[in-house]
Amino acid sequence: MAQSLHKQKYTILTLFLFLFLLHGESQKFSRNLSSKTLGFKKQKLSHLHFYFHDIVSGDQATAFRVAQSAITNTSSTGFGFMAMMDNPLTVSPERTSKMVGRAQGFYASADLRESALLMVMNYVFSEGKYNGSTLSILGRNEVFTTVREMPIVGGSGIFRFACGYVLAKTQFFNITNGDTVVEYDVYVQHY
Numbered sequence: 574m575a576q577s578l579h580k581q582k583y584t585i586l587t588l589f590l591f592l593f594l595l596h597g598e599s600q601k602f603s604r605n606l607s608s609k610t611l612g613f614k615k616q617k618l619s620h621l622h623f624y625f626h627d628i629v630s631g632d633q634a635t636a637f638r639v640a641q642s643a644i645t646n647t648s649s650t651g652f653g654f655m656a657m658m659d660n661p662l663t664v665s666p667e668r669t670s671k672m673v674g675r676a677q678g679f680y681a682s683a684d685l686r687e688s689a690l691l692m693v694m695n696y697v698f699s700e701g702k703y704n705g706s707t708l709s710i711l712g713r714n715e716v717f718t719t720v721r722e723m724p725i726v727g728g729s730g731i732f733r734f735a736c737g738y739v740l741a742k743t744q745f746f747n748i749t750n751g752d753t754v755v756e757y758d759v760y761v762q763h764y
């Protein structure tokens with residue numbers, strides 16, 4: 574009995590301490606900053622250009638199907654299939670050309686009528702001052718359209734506060750094994 578009372582007192586004390594801390598925290602939940610405080614000076618607009626290699630065949634494959642729906646095999650658009658990728662990004666259309674980064678994420682058939690993919694990917698750059706910085710892309714990729722536009726939803730490193738868009742153009746599609754090369758033009762605003 575005495576022990577239980579002691580326990581109860583302890584619990585109440587802890588609760589008060591918690592509420593006290595919570596109150597203290599809430600007073601500095603937000604504050605106004607000038608962009609210079611974080612070292613952001615002038616907004617820039619950059620253009621990046623590279624080739625994306627979706628390698629789905631062979632022992633060097635970088636994209637793998639990971640899921641499907643009950644209708645994927647009978648749907649004209651393969652609805653519900655999903656592939657996970659870690660695709661190389663290179664300066665020229667040749668796979669062996671200099672690599673500038675990778676595109677990591679997934680794409681999935683998300684349209685019952687047209688061939689359109691939901692693309693969710695991070696470009697992870699490895700080139701020069703971009704090394705280690707990322708851009709996040711989330712968009713609709715109507716694969717048989719000549720030029721597809723997708724939004725840049727954010728970025729990290731050199732690309733903090735990123736916004737903009739990418740334009741994708743299929744450069745090469747091997748109908749036998751499904752390997753694809755896509756040219757990307759990236760227009761990104763950042764600091």
Ligand SMILES: *[C@@H]1O[C@H](CO)[C@@H](O)[C@H](O)[C@H]1NC(C)=O
Nearest residue numbers: 600601602603604605606607
């Ligand atoms: C931040 O700026 C807004 C708009 O200028 C102002 O209304 C607000 O009081 C400021 N907040 C703080 C914590 O200074």
Ligand SMILES: *[C@@H]1O[C@H](CO)[C@@H](O)[C@H](O)[C@H]1NC(C)=O
Nearest residue numbers: 638641642643644645646647
């Ligand atoms: C669809 O086809 C793939 C490849 O041929 C097969 O592995 C899979 O089991 C099929 N899925 C269904 C739901 O029938």
Ligand SMILES: *[C@@H]1O[C@H](CO)[C@@H](O)[C@H](O)[C@H]1NC(C)=O
Nearest residue numbers: 698699700701702703704705
């Ligand atoms: C990129 O950064 C990583 C880790 O900091 C480093 O190991 C690598 O050599 C760098 N690559 C280039 C091309 O600068």
Ligand SMILES: *[C@@H]1O[C@H](CO)[C@@H](O)[C@H](O)[C@H]1NC(C)=O
Nearest residue numbers: 630631747748749750751752
């Ligand atoms: C397309 O894929 C097939 C099968 O892997 C391969 O034999 C052929 O060389 C490829 N074509 C090109 C142009 O790379």
